[in-house]
Amino acid sequence: MIIMVNEDEITSLPGLSDPIKFKQYSGYLNASKGRHHFYWFTESESDRQNAPVVLWLSGGPGCSSICGMFMENGPFRANEDGKTLLLHDFAFNKVANMVWMESPVSTGFSYDENTLKPHNNDTTTANDNYLAVESFFAKFPHLRKNPFYLTGESYGGVYVPMLAREILQRKSNINLKGLAIGNGLVDGQPMATQAFVDYALGHGLVTTDWYDRKWEACCESRPGVQSECNFYKPANKTKCDSVPDAKWIMLNNSNPYNLYDECAPDVTLQSWTEDGRVDGRVGGFAQHYENGLSFVLVRGAGHLAPADQPEAALQVLKELTGISKI
Numbered sequence: 001m002i003i004m005v006n007e008d009e010i011t012s013l014p015g016l017s018d019p020i021k022f023k024q025y026s027g028y029l030n031a032s033k034g035r036h037h038f039y040w041f042t043e044s045e046s047d048r049q050n051a052p053v054v055l056w057l058s059g060g061p062g063c064s065s066i067c068g069m070f071m072e073n074g075p076f077r078a079n080e081d082g083k084t085l086l087l088h089d090f091a092f093n094k095v096a097n098m099v100w101m102e103s104p105v106s107t108g109f110s111y112d113e114n115t116l117k118p119h120n121n122d123t124t125t126a127n128d129n130y131l132a133v134e135s136f137f138a139k140f141p142h143l144r145k146n147p148f149y150l151t152g153e154s155y156g157g158v159y160v161p162m163l164a165r166e167i168l169q170r171k172s173n174i175n176l177k178g179l180a181i182g183n184g185l186v187d188g189q190p191m192a193t194q195a196f197v198d199y200a201l202g203h204g205l206v207t208t209d210w211y212d213r214k215w216e217a218c219c220e221s222r223p224g225v226q227s228e229c230n231f232y233k234p235a236n237k238t239k240c241d242s243v244p245d246a247k248w249i250m251l252n253n254s255n256p257y258n259l260y261d262e263c264a265p266d267v268t269l270q271s272w273t274e275d276g277r278v279d280g281r282v283g284g285f286a287q288h289y290e291n292g293l294s295f296v297l298v299r300g301a302g303h304l305a306p307a308d309q310p311e312a313a314l315q316v317l318k319e320l321t322g323i324s325k326i
Helices: 065-073 122-139 156-169 191-202 208-218 237-241 310-320
Strands: 024-030 035-042 053-057 076-078 085-087 097-101 148-153 176-182 270-273 282-288 294-298
Touching: 024 122, 035 065, 035 122, 053 065, 053 156, 065 076, 065 097, 065 310, 097 122, 122 156, 148 156, 148 310, 156 176, 176 310, 191 208, 208 237, 282 310, 294 310
Parallel strands: 053 097, 053 148, 148 176
Antiparallel strands: 024 035, 035 097, 076 085, 270 282, 282 294
């Protein structure tokens, strides 16, 4: 008999006293030369041999996916004492083999052995992410046949589709089935930067006087519906900087990513329940389009839906992987 031992297997965790129903692994995945991505993999609690494999990428760029694991959709939560852990009832690995990967290098524990200050851009990150995913399936070849899904949030709106393109263009035999992006950045400059400032004005976080002065100092056009302005790369930076940036993020101790716990939905959207039951609590609203595309609103969630509404977020994952419908 030959017994294979995976050196990445985690056999115990400090502060965790509850028994767990899955195996877990952590270590490094090889990307381009000298680059290594840190990962944490937890097997599915149900039918791990056939369950889908789901990769999670936090945004930023530069936000740790391990933070996402502990704060949003992973199997563990840290107690207030900062020393002990408890199990999370709505962890994504209830139904999927979950992989959290820190990307690009210099994020979290990921590193470049050639330099302490690695250069990253969207193209190099997509390439490194692809190579790291291939490295994952080299470590766990029995999962290569399983349906594979890419998920992420925020700047994951760039990471996820660019990684999907790499997999498809390279004609990999990775069994890619779909992707999901939570509150993602999908549009580049200048509209994305303008959106932050317009958002602050629209929600009363800055005054109209500040907005008008900032626009006049930074922009070559007058404010209006059809106007565009890149506040972060103005034509005259000195003039733009003469009007201080608004400290709207800290005003009234508000969280700009989740100003309102509840919101009024678009009545044209179809409602769904967070537990999948017909008579269950409304989890959100959805609009389904052709070719498998869906827009899903999670009721009461802000920028980090799995943190704000974990049960509903798990239901969205079940929809993505075909386990249930919303």
